[in-house]
Amino acid sequence: MQNLTPLSAQFVAHFGEMGSRWGINRTVGQIYALIFVSDKPLNADEIADALEFSRSNVSIGLKELQSWRLVKLRHIAGDRREYFEAPQDVWEIFKNLAEERRRREIDPTLSMLRAAMLETPGNEADQYAQSRMKQMHELIELSSTWFDDVQRLSPETLARLMRMGSSVKTVLDMTDKLKSVGRRKAAGEE
Template sequence: MTLPPIVQAFVLHFGEMGGRWGVNRTVGQIYALLFLSDRPLNADEITEALGVSRSNVSMGIKELEAWRLVRKRHLPGDRREYLEAPDDIWQILRTLAEERRKREIDPTLSLLRDILMETPTSAEERHAQAKMRQMHDLIELLTGWADDVQRLDNDSLAQLLALGAGVSKLLEVKSKIAVFASGKRRNISQEDPS
């Protein structure tokens, strides 16, 4: 691996963090490399830069495509495939949020929906189901919010983030004026009145 020191440090770090982020070391390293690169790289360049096997790179790329974090491109007069990481950092954020949700949250939401259809047959089951309903409702609230925010353009999103807790002040005002209430509202309470 002959990379500039700061690039190498970042690549190695992403490799180590990969585990915590739900991908393996090589996948983390490939993404880091592509993210920092000022031009698309082909698989052999990646293999060379990271010092791993060509097949490992192939599998890593496949996974990054599944995450929609890299794109394949073709350069004129070169049969090889080149890879690049999209560079709109806001879009990367949206993609990560969507993909993590798909992997980490949706399956649970689906299970909860199923279980909440069942009729409890004991006090213990009734309590368990009530807890699951709490969890279900909270997740729906969160994912619904995420859906909405997902659709904001970069600037609005940046504004929202910059606002921080200031939003609570804004909410006070809103509740007083009550005119801005636009279309779809959601259920606010998480307490289950069962």
């Protein structure tokens, strides 16, 4: 890796190795890592040069990263080359990634399950199979609408919620109590 400090080189190499586990390939992982730690937008040639990949490989990798919304295209005045950068806000990155994964990895399954719910089971085994699919469907549906909701929270609220961790339970319990007090009051018990 041309011109990379040991710190960045280590980071880039790690993303290359992990790439396959994350469902992107080595090259794409490395390109992303390089862009992520770069303090200025990079063009394809700079990337090809730094990582010693062929120019076309970089082009394909950048397209892939754009399709994942992991990199943003930027134009620099007086330069017709395309420059790429990662969003500054890591929460934004996280959300983009989650949304994209959902679209590709979850939604198709939800549709399939919905279709399966509509069929009439032919026999006992089929009936069981359908009930299992229903359980799966409910869980996925619940998690993904939850995700939609949470995604709309501001980063601050979200971070606060996360820092609360398991103490949300206490809050939930507290809410219950407040609600029941409210009900009792409304019923004229107090």
